Amino acid sequence: MDERRAAMVEDPAVDLTVDGSGVGGVLATAFGAEMTSSRGRCAHCHTVSIVGTMRAYVRGPGVVLRCPACAEVVLRIVETPRGVLVDARGLAWMVVDRR
Amino acid sequence: MARPIEWQLATVAAVHDETPSVRSFTLDLPGWAGHRAGQHLDLRLTAEDGYSVERSYSIASEPERAGVVEITVERIPSGEVSPFLHEVVIPGDRLEVRGPIGGYFVWDAPLGGPLLLIAGGSGVVPLMSMLRHRARAGARVPTRLLFSSRGPDEIIYRVELDRLAAAGDGFAVAHTLTRQQPPGWTGYARRVDEAMLAEVLEPLGPTTRTYTCGPTALVETVANALVRLGIPPDRIRTERFGPTGT
Ligand SMILES: Cc1cc2nc3c(=O)[nH]c(=O)nc-3n(C[C@H](O)[C@H](O)[C@H](O)COP(=O)(O)OP(=O)(O)OC[C@H]3O[C@@H](n4cnc5c(N)ncnc54)[C@H](O)[C@@H]3O)c2cc1C
Ligand SMILES: [Zn+2]
Numbered sequence: 001m002d003e004r005r006a007a008m009v010e011d012p013a014v015d016l017t018v019d020g021s022g023v024g025g026v027l028a029t030a031f032g033a034e035m036t037s038s039r040g041r042c043a044h045c046h047t048v049s050i051v052g053t054m055r056a057y058v059r060g061p062g063v064v065l066r067c068p069a070c071a072e073v074v075l076r077i078v079e080t081p082r083g084v085l086v087d088a089r090g091l092a093w094m095v096v097d098r099r
Numbered sequence: 100m101a102r103p104i105e106w107q108l109a110t111v112a113a114v115h116d117e118t119p120s121v122r123s124f125t126l127d128l129p130g131w132a133g134h135r136a137g138q139h140l141d142l143r144l145t146a147e148d149g150y151s152v153e154r155s156y157s158i159a160s161e162p163e164r165a166g167v168v169e170i171t172v173e174r175i176p177s178g179e180v181s182p183f184l185h186e187v188v189i190p191g192d193r194l195e196v197r198g199p200i201g202g203y204f205v206w207d208a209p210l211g212g213p214l215l216l217i218a219g220g221s222g223v224v225p226l227m228s229m230l231r232h233r234a235r236a237g238a239r240v241p242t243r244l245l246f247s248s249r250g251p252d253e254i255i256y257r258v259e260l261d262r263l264a265a266a267g268d269g270f271a272v273a274h275t276l277t278r279q280q281p282p283g284w285t286g287y288a289r290r291v292d293e294a295m296l297a298e299v300l301e302p303l304g305p306t307t308r309t310y311t312c313g314p315t316a317l318v319e320t321v322a323n324a325l326v327r328l329g330i331p332p333d334r335i336r337t338e339r340f341g342p343t344g345t
Binding site: 052 | 104139140141153155197198200201202203204314315316319336337338339340341342
């Protein structure tokens with residue numbers, strides 16, 4: 001797990017990433033709520049982290065969020081004119097706040 | 100409250116230059132829900148053939164300024180959106196935006212401090228919203244801004260920062276100029292590093308809340324150094340802008 005995280009941090013593409021907080025617009029569209037201060041649990045390493053601290057890859061089609069602890073993909077979101085595709089298989093759970 | 104997910108039309112009310120490569124846009128947003136300092140908006144450009152691109156821009160203005168929102172954009176010569184904003188957009192134009200976005204990289208005056216804000220280039224934008232909010236709210240929390248710019252002419256908001264620092268309400272700025280320094284320069288003259296961070300952090304102490312924003316490479320360096328300097332992870336808040344400016 002540490003090797004994978006190290007690989008993520010040393011990957012030259014890391015310069016292209018932003019914080020989970022930077023993709024709050026896409027997340028709000030997908031979930032209908034402010035998500036960046038919510039928590040989610042990684043299905044791979046079971047770490048609970050704040051969505052705003054996850055690592056977001058925004059240069060592909062859609063957005064990919066990776067776990068800050070193990071660097072595995074937790075969430076993929078693709079916005080299309082007809083709807084939003086959410087692939088959440090890397091996530092054990094995530095809180096959608098209704099405050 | 101309007102939901103953040105809806106795109107709305109903003110009218111450009113004013114445009115002004117901050118530096119030779121940085122320009123601010125005042126957006127009239129009658130349906131704006133009101134924001135918190137540190138939040139951003141998404142801006143969408145759509146071509147006639149339906150092709151569209153989205154980029155995020157931090158909100159520079161303070162929440163106390165109602166009905167309008169100011170953004171500050173650095174022109175990335177090889178970029179798609181920022182050159183368009185600089186070269187094409189004029190007052191009266193309409194732009195599609197959604198927001199305010201984010202609840203993590205935010206600072207509200209009641210949260211208190213001490214505060215250490217660290218910016219690289221246009222990364223100062225959301226921190227400026229925090230500083231303007233701090234001043235408008237009359238907050239006196241000890242606050243320091245460590246601001247990295249390439250040269251003296253590229254310091255965004257320079258005059259306003261000097262004015263805020265002269266108010267004597269507990270705010271100070273430390274500049275570092277990484278590429279070019281004017282004669283007699285007494286500030287830092289290198290990239291932000293751990294020793295520099297330790298120096299600006301020292302008078303604020305270990306309970307300081309930190310907000311770091313700018314190109315991803317700078318944020319990466321700073322966040323790692325702050326961990327080594329003993330700042331707890333929940334007091335290290337970051338906003339990476341991507342490869343901007345590299
Ligand atoms: C939350 C958030 C807030 C932001 N706030 C601000 C702000 O207040 N002010 C501001 O000026 N900017 C801000 N940014 C950055 C902004 O969103 C844009 O990234 C920036 O304006 C550049 O967009 P562009 O379309 O002009 O350039 P782009 O077309 O996106 O290109 C930018 C640079 O990246 C390079 N690049 C792009 N894609 C790749 C790739 N796949 N591989 C390698 N290099 C690549 C390009 O060559 C170019 O040098 C913010 C970003 C985030 C995430
Ligand atoms: Zn994980």
